[in-house]
Amino acid sequence: MTEPSHEMKPQTLPDIAAILQRMSITRALAVAATAVCATATATLGFAGPAQADQVMQGVYGYTQGDVTAEWTIYPSCVPTVGDLRANLELPVACRLHVAPSNTYVAGGDARLTNNVWQFSTTKKNGMTCPDGVTKAPIMETYEFDDITMTGTRSVSYADACNGEVLGNLVTYPFTLAYKGPLSIPVDRYPLYCEPGGLKRCF
Template sequence: MKLSRGLAAIPAALAVLGGVAVGSAGQAQASQVMEGVYNYTPADGKAGTWTIYPSCVPVVGDLREPLYLPVGCRLHVQGSKDLVGGDATLAGGIWQFTTPVDRGMQCPDGSWAPTVEVYRFDDATMSGTRSVQHNGNCGLPPGIINTPFSLSFKEPLPIPVDRYPLICEPGGLRRCF
């Protein structure tokens, strides 16, 4: 008699455990993607701010639920004053963007030469490197000037941002619109 009551309790316990497992399955969330106004402080040069707006697309995952990972994101970086900006993408855990600058380097004679600036930064350590590449237009040998910088959070964005603006269909190819 005691054995049959104990066996009868097993399906009820499994149903409760199954309900807990189903109830706890939710959307997969990644670490927070950078968003807001950040202080940009180079090792040498002019400081300023970066305003960063994220825009993401849900990653397919296993086709049951979209995965919200930063690999599906792009950071729209807007620089203040003399700072350049661009669209940063994530590669190897580092955010990076490249921007051509028409008047990037002043030559010894006072004229200006174009450069290409590459910014790489880590959102975990809030540090990065600015690389200015010049091709020797000023009579100087071509080269790359690397300058480290740090970022610090200043304030939230002035307007709300929909981080995942696209709606993806629920199955199959996961076309987004």
């Protein structure tokens, strides 16, 4: 009985040309498919994080009538997760750390509320009673618009000084003016956030 031969038949030149032609077509289809996937990814928004909106950062002059000071503002933000495709870097997820240059004005951590930045602080000995010695607490609230660079400072207090001073709320307007950058740049988004899944930040 004759065993079947396992010897491969030599390839002729026409056969080799056909193989090369099929390889070229396959490679072209792969390149086209890759281009289509890349276009679809960009269209559907699977790219990197969205462009961050700008927030206040630097040294600002504070003017409230005869009261002048400087605010040094450091932003600190975390990404806002939208539809889990990309981090949304929005001002609403930021805090502005406001550091005053003197005691004539207060500082604090401002948050964006109703399109204005706002922070409040309590001064234990913020008001001097008519006797010139006794002190009373006050509450100060600062609200400012980073577009118009204007704001209001509200000072409130309850009845104090053994009834000599009745509770009141006084509001003072002020303006801000940019004076220069921070002496040491800060990273607005210091946390690392996972690119997928639950978008945990740490």
